[in-house]
Structures are given as structure tokens and as C-alpha cells.
Amino acid sequence: MGALPVLYSFRRCPYAMRARLALSISGEAHELREIVLRAKPAAMLSASPKGTVPVLVLPDATVIDESLDIMRWALGRNDPAQWLTPPGASPQEMDALIASNDGDFKRQLDRYKYPNRYPQESAGDDAGFALSHRSDAAGWLAQLDTRLAEGWLFGQQASLADMAILPFVRQFAHTDTGWFAAQPWPRLQSWLANFEASALYTGVMAKQLPWQAPGP
Secondary structure (H helix, E strand, O other): OOOOOOOOOOOOHHHHHHHHHHHHHHHHOOOEEEEEEHHOOOHHHHOOOOOOOOEEOOOOEOOOOOOOOHHHHHHHOOOOOOOOOOOOOOOOHHHHHHHHHHHHHHHHHHHHOOOHHHHHOOOOHHHHHHHHHHHHHHHHHHHHHHHHHHHHHOOOOOOHHHHHHHHHHHHHHHOOHHHOOOOHHHHHHHHHHHHHHHHHHHHOOOOOOOOOOOOO
């Protein structure tokens, strides 16, 4: 067997998670290298100096270091579940929803989950700052709940948008699971619970030992 694509990943990172989901559903063979964020391997930094996961290095040395690009690369090779072409959505509609997730919602999520990282914005009130951003994010989550009337964001079938957004909703939900469970979002909660119970999710979330470069 020839060389495989190499994916540098961090298990809990939602960007890396979405890349692993697409690689898994596509059946694209690859080598998974779990990294330690505080000790990023030189091979990864050489491939992608920006130092964020995921990073996919192809056998011809092509580097893909944006999560959505990795998803589209894998699904472009094989898309058995038709994530790229769900009956209820155009690529443009999915892209627009993903952009909302990766833009304003991700900004609110970061400030809700990690308020101590934004001292210039929080003015010393981390708790109030976090709750304010949770409230701002809740409006968008309520919109997602409405969209999920048929089970998925664009109808009765999972799509690229679902699998690109679910890892971030998961991160939000796990910041305060009790609060999330108490919200009037039954469709959103079911969508997330079914995702977390799926074999696909279980497979991509299996724990890995940190990768170490071979010795000299």
C-alpha cells in the first residue's frame, strides 16, 4: 500500500471533529495523528505554520488546513451519504448556514465557554460576560431548532451543514449541560443526542495516544 494522507487532529476540537467525520463517512483511508496542543509536532508546523488543527497532508505533499476544505476533499472523493447533495438544500444554502455558525455563533461560543480569554471585553465580570454571550447565542440555536422540523437542517437527510455545525453545538451544550437541557429546544436536543449516540460519532471520538515522531 502506498503512503496515506496524514491528518493532524485534536480530539475535542470541533474543527478537527468535522474533518474526521467527513473522512470517516467517505471511507478515505488516512493516518490519524492526535497532537498535544502545547507541544505541536514539528512535522505539522512545517506543513502548516499557522499551527491549528486540522491539517491534512496528502501523499503528494499537498496541504489542506481548513476544516471545510478537508470535508469537501474527502466527500468529493466519495460521498455515500450524499452530504454534499441533500435533496432539500443547495450548496449555497448550506454554505450560508455554515458561515453563520463559523462566524457570529462561534464568536459567542468562545466568549461563553472561555470568558477569561477576553479580559479587554469582560471588564472583570467573567460570569456576566459569559451569560451575556450565552444569551446572544441562544437566539441562533432557537432558529436551528425551528429548522429541524424534519429531523435535519435541510429536511429528512443529514447534510454537510449538519455535520459541520453539530460539533460546535455539542461544545456549546457541554459548557452547561443542565442549562442546555432545560431550554425549549426539543428538536435541537434530539438532533444532538442522536448524533452523539451514532456509530459515526463514537468512531471519530475514540481516544488516541498522542502521536510522536519517529526517533532518529
